[in-house]
Amino acid sequence: MKLLLLFFFAYTSVTVVSAQDLEVSQYQSDRCLGLSLHESSVDIRTKEQFLEHVRNDASRERCLENMPEVDFEKYVLVGMDINSGYCGVPYGLEFSASENPKESTLDVNVGYANPKGVCRALSSYHLWLLIQKPAGEFELKLKIGIKEDEDSESSSP
Numbered sequence: 001m002k003l004l005l006l007f008f009f010a011y012t013s014v015t016v017v018s019a020q021d022l023e024v025s026q027y028q029s030d031r032c033l034g035l036s037l038h039e040s041s042v043d044i045r046t047k048e049q050f051l052e053h054v055r056n057d058a059s060r061e062r063c064l065e066n067m068p069e070v071d072f073e074k075y076v077l078v079g080m081d082i083n084s085g086y087c088g089v090p091y092g093l094e095f096s097a098s099e100n101p102k103e104s105t106l107d108v109n110v111g112y113a114n115p116k117g118v119c120r121a122l123s124s125y126h127l128w129l130l131i132q133k134p135a136g137e138f139e140l141k142l143k144i145g146i147k148e149d150e151d152s153e154s155s156s157p
Contacts, residue, residue, distance in 0.1 A: 024097040027128040032063030041080040087119035099134040111147035
């Protein structure tokens with residue numbers, strides 16, 4: 001009986017690998033970071049990649065001096081284009097991140113309230129998230145959309 005229980009606990013502890021929530025916060029880029037024309041999202045893992053996404057115009061020096069420093073040993077910076085129907089920041093914006101070791105993924109979920117009407121400007125919003133770096137190699141998986149459990153916004157955008 002003891003041998004059977006020992007085998008059961010050893011087997012379950014080895015085979016059960018679950019997603020782990022990661023620390024995540026919004027990164028205030030002050031419109032200094034951008035996505036290229038061919039990107040709808042990007043995960044930045046190095047200082048070199050970061051510098052490639054800093055705006056390349058007369059404001060570049062101001063941006064490099066004033067943007068918060070990122071420790072790429074501990075964090076990854078994830079940027080995404082959100083086409084929500086809102087003008088600017090989507091109402092009810094929420095985000096979370098988790099590491100899925102079984103699939104070697106960094107899963108990022110972004111949700112917002114369902115808009116009533118559409119912004120006349122049809123503008124998109126660039127969201128930048130600073131996320132605790134997963135332990136090993138990973139692939140980014142984004143899920144962006146209207147929160148299913150959320151009622152529509154009470155007023156138009």
